[in-house]
Amino acid sequence: MGERTSFTIQQAIEYGRSLCSTVSDSAKLDSQILLAFCLEKPTSYLFTWPDKTLATSQQLLFETLVARRANGEPIAYLTGEKEFWSLPLKVSPATLIPRPDTEVLVEQVLLNHKANNCRCLDLGTGTGAIALALATEKPNWQIEAVDFQLEAVELAKQNVARLGLQNVSVYQSDWFAHIDQATRFDIIVSNPPYIDKHDQHLLEGDVAFEPKSALVAENDGLSDIQKIVFDARSYLVSGGYLYIEHGCGQALEVQSIFSEFDYHHIQTVKDYNNNDRVTLACYNNK
Ligand code: GLN
Numbered sequence: 076m077g078e079r080t081s082f083t084i085q086q087a088i089e090y091g092r093s094l095c096s097t098v099s100d101s102a103k104l105d106s107q108i109l110l111a112f113c114l115e116k117p118t119s120y121l122f123t124w125p126d127k128t129l130a131t132s133q134q135l136l137f138e139t140l141v142a143r144r145a146n147g148e149p150i151a152y153l154t155g156e157k158e159f160w161s162l163p164l165k166v167s168p169a170t171l172i173p174r175p176d177t178e179v180l181v182e183q184v185l186l187n188h189k190a191n192n193c194r195c196l197d198l199g200t201g202t203g204a205i206a207l208a209l210a211t212e213k214p215n216w217q218i219e220a221v222d223f224q225l226e227a228v229e230l231a232k233q234n235v236a237r238l239g240l241q242n243v244s245v246y247q248s249d250w251f252a253h254i255d256q257a258t259r260f261d262i263i264v265s266n267p268p269y270i271d272k273h274d275q276h277l278l279e280g281d282v283a284f285e286p287k288s289a290l291v292a293e294n295d296g297l298s299d300i301q302k303i304v305f306d307a308r309s310y311l312v313s314g315g316y317l318y319i320e321h322g323c324g325q326a327l328e329v330q331s332i333f334s335e336f337d338y339h340h341i342q343t344v345k346d347y348n349n350n351d352r353v354t355l356a357c358y359n360n361k
Pocket of ligand 1: 174266268270283290291
């Protein structure tokens with residue numbers, strides 16, 4: 076067996092960049108993130124110590140992760156972490172990778188609800204992203220977060236514990252199935268699956284590695300949204316609000332689902348790419 080040549084940090088970055096460039100538009104950054112992860116250092120370390128040599132174990136791990144990235148696996152699944160609302164969240168292949176666009180939903184909730192004591196429910200919480208962002212901004216709100224997948228529930232619980240939050244409870248529920256029927260929420264939020272099963276987008280990039288159960292819905296991607304809008308009426312206080320993330324081409328359909336079920340103040344908000352992304356509305360109980 077020949078002696079293994081050790082990479083310097085600079086050489087490792089270039090090695091990773093070149094392998095990742097077949098699948099990624101940000102190959103150099105990917106390489107830097109993976110290397111910093113293997114070294115258990117912030118990326119700034121890489122620029123301070125370009126000539127430092129990698130230990131064998133670090134190099135082996137780096138080569139493995141770069142090979143997986145070059146095979147298309149998302150960076151977030153390789154490092155097990157993704158930032159959302161400036162919170163470091165643990166992620167796993169059991170959940171969607173939180174998207175910056177979903178922060179628009181969080182922003183809208185914070186903009187519209189100034190009360191100190193809201194009760195809020197997050198349906199299909201995944202990593203817990205939306206619930207945790209709201210919980211850190213609003214320590215006095217009581218937040219419940221549910222997911223159908225037990226692995227997601229476990230992960231979201233770990234994220235709650237890691238961030239030391241006291242005002243979020245996470246449990247398993249298939250949409251409203253296990254929500255206490257006597258509870259009424261001021262706010263219900265959800266980023267449900269909304270992609271049509273034939274959408275080509277499902278085969279591309281990071282999305283191809285994410286769980287289909289979190290992405291795909293029947294009826295042109297609208298079936299879960301329809302169910303949530305219908306059922307939420309029984310769990311909202313009178314004048315309570317429902318916020319739903321949806322596909323950029325679904326705003327009109329989602330608005331008409333809301334109006335079909337007698338919601339009012341229906342409003343669609345765009346994401347940072349100027350695409351329709353979140354529709355919200357108010358419901359008054361009779
Ligand atoms: N916005 C995600 C995407 O387009 C989908 C998220 C979802 O289905 N909830 O990949």
